Every structure is written in C-alpha cells, then in structure tokens.
Amino acid sequence: MLTHMNGSSYQTGQELHRFLSRYFGVFIAEFLLSCFAIGGCVSLVFSTYLRSPDRSLSVLALALAWAVSAASHIALVRGYAWGLRGLIGLNGLAVLAALPSYAYRPHMGGYVSVLLLGLLALLVINTRRYREMRVRLVGYRETRRANRQAAKAAK
Secondary structure (H helix, E strand, O other), X not given: OEEOXXXXXXXXXXXXXXXXXXXXXXXXXXXXXXXXHHHHXXXXXXXXXXXXXXXXXXXXXXXXXXXXXXXXXXXXXXXXXXXXXXXXXXXXXXXXXXXXXXXXXXXXHHHHHHHHHHHHHHXXXXXXXXXXXXXXXXXXXXXXXXXHHHHHHHO
C-alpha cells in the first residue's frame, strides 16, 4: 500500500490500471499523430522548398525532431510542464513549416495529411482528458518528491 497526496491509501496495480485505461488512448493518439506529422513534414519540406541532393540534412532534421519529441514525451510522463511546450512547439512547427510547400505543388494528399495530422495532434493535446492526464502526472511527481523528502527525513 502506498499513500496518496491526500492521505488515502490505494494499491499501486489498481491505480496504474485505472490510470492507463483512462489516459493511455489519448497519450498514444497524440504520440502517433505527432510522429506522423513530424515525419511527413520533414519529408514534405525536404522534397519541395529545401530540395537538396544531400539526404543527410533531412535525416539530421528528422533525428533532431525525434530527440526533442522523445525528451518532451518523457518529461511529460515524468510530470514536468516543459514537456508539453516541446510537443506544442514541434506540432506547431510541423504545420507552419508545411504551409509554404503549397507553392511547389506537392501531392495534395500528402500535403493535406501532414497539415491534418499536425492539427489533430494539437487538438488531442487540447482535449479535456489530456489535460486531466497532465494534472495527474504532475500530482504523481509531487507525491514522489514528498516521498523522497520523507525518506530523507527518516534517515
């Protein structure tokens, strides 16, 4: 048994199951939408207005976006607010970077899907359930911090 912030007891497995059954869907939906939007944006941008025979630049951009996305998602799961800013920034950048490629006449299905995926990722971030998840994750972080401080004080 663990003690929650308000003093009530709960079993870790049951709490984890409730948390995952309620919030796992929106987290994975946002994660996948972000991955596809960022990957599609890099592909679209480097095939239209940043066209170059050197493919290493697009691989570098994709690796950098992956690193920022992974760090943001990990920070979000650990209860840090700056993780959300990274996700919003990446998805907003994906949408904004894809917009100028319209002048180069890209395939409209690819163009629209990149914009739609980025906007849908931002929409999922703005849902009530996703906001509830973030609040609970911050609460879990505060509980962990209080438990660490109590353990240090007990030593």
